[in-house]
Amino acid sequence: MNKTYSISELAGEFDITTRTIRFYEEKGYLCxxxxxxxxxxxxxxxxSLRLILxxxxxxxxxxxxADMIKMYGSPRGNQKQLxxxxxxxxxxxxxxEQKQKDLEVMLSDLSNVEAKCHVALANVVNSN
Amino acid sequence: MNKTYSISELAGEFDITTRTIRFYEEKGYLCxxxxxxxxxxxxxxxxSLRLILxxxxxxxxxxxxADMIKMYGSPRGNQKQLxxxxxxxxxxxxxxEQKQKDLEVMLSDLSNVEAKCHVALANVVNSN
DNA sequence: CATTACGTTTACGTTAACGTAAAGTAATGT
DNA sequence: ACATTACTTTACGTTAACGTAAACGTAATG
Numbered sequence: 001m002n003k004t005y006s007i008s009e010l011a012g013e014f015d016i017t018t019r020t021i022r023f024y025e026e027k028g029y030l031c032x033x034x035x036x037x038x039x040x041x042x043x044x045x046x047x048s049l050r051l052i053l054x055x056x057x058x059x060x061x062x063x064x065x066a067d068m069i070k071m072y073g074s075p076r077g078n079q080k081q082l083x084x085x086x087x088x089x090x091x092x093x094x095x096x097e098q099k100q101k102d103l104e105v106m107l108s109d110l111s112n113v114e115a116k117c118h119v120a121l122a123n124v125v126n127s128n
Numbered sequence: 129m130n131k132t133y134s135i136s137e138l139a140g141e142f143d144i145t146t147r148t149i150r151f152y153e154e155k156g157y158l159c160x161x162x163x164x165x166x167x168x169x170x171x172x173x174x175x176s177l178r179l180i181l182x183x184x185x186x187x188x189x190x191x192x193x194a195d196m197i198k199m200y201g202s203p204r205g206n207q208k209q210l211x212x213x214x215x216x217x218x219x220x221x222x223x224x225e226q227k228q229k230d231l232e233v234m235l236s237d238l239s240n241v242e243a244k245c246h247v248a249l250a251n252v253v254n255s256n
Numbered sequence: 257c258a259t260t261a262c263g264t265t266t267a268c269g270t271t272a273a274c275g276t277a278a279a280g281t282a283a284t285g286t
Numbered sequence: 287a288c289a290t291t292a293c294t295t296t297a298c299g300t301t302a303a304c305g306t307a308a309a310c311g312t313a314a315t316g
Binding site: 008022038 | 262263264265
Binding site for chain 2: 054056057059060071072074075079082083089093096097099100102103105106109110113114116118120121124125
């Protein structure tokens with residue numbers, strides 16, 4: 001049951017336009033098979049698309065996300081290359097952990113405002 | 129000791145260009161005082177800039193970040209407005225929590241790759 | 257068999273977020 | 287006095303990430 005997808009199926013599922021999907025292909029971030037002229041997407045293509053959109057939500061550029069997707073392959077190379085690769089992974093981790101910290105602060109700020117809101121709301125309701 | 133900052137001081141501190149700071153002002157996201165023609169930034173301005181850059185790191189647009197900064201003021205309005213506001217806060221929270229989930233998955237993926245890397249490295253080193 | 261639905265390519269348009277360059281002003285050191 | 291340094295405004299340029307429109311193919315459906 002190796003399912004496949006049409007472009008509009010994927011567009012519907014991820015709530016994006018077909019233009020966006022074609023754009024990603026145009027730039028080399030997707031390479032679907034073809035049935036004649038029509039694009040046929042495999043589950044692997046679908047996964048790639050999901051990773052791209054995940055990166056986008058986190059403010060990564062398409063190139064940055066593509067880099068990360070490449071990293072997810074089985075690591076190859078000699079000792080030097082592997083060591084360099086591990087360094088790169090570490091840099092990415094630092095970057096993502098910074099985002100985590102930013103998110104925590106933002107969410108805590110949001111909670112503070114919400115609490116103030118509830119107080120203000122209680123005051124408004126009680127002043128009748 | 130109400131310190132103030134010049135534009136290049138802030139640019140240096142946050143590792144951005146003065147053009148970027150002027151651009152934010154041009155678009156209304158900053159409103160520094162002036163000493164003659166020169167811009168003078170208060171600690172409050174500096175905080176605004178920090179919030180803007182934090183939003184940027186998380187992939188928010190300047191408008192989205194500006195909205196959030198506005199939210200941080202003391203909540204005002206009648207009951208209806210406050211209730212609407214609380215809903216908006218909830219929506220923002222959902223958005224940010226999605227980003228948190230995305231980050232966790234990405235970081236765990238990174239850890240997996242790194243582990244594979246160390247295995248590959250051990251194999252390379254041992255195959256002498 | 258015409259129409260509706262879905263797909264295709266090609267190509268120009270748009271927006272956000274700055275970059276870059278020119279040309280001028282104001283304070284500061286030598 | 288003058289050169290350097292930091293700041294200013296104005297204005298055009300650039301890039302990523304799509305939007306939008308035209309013009310066409312194909313396949314199923316009433």
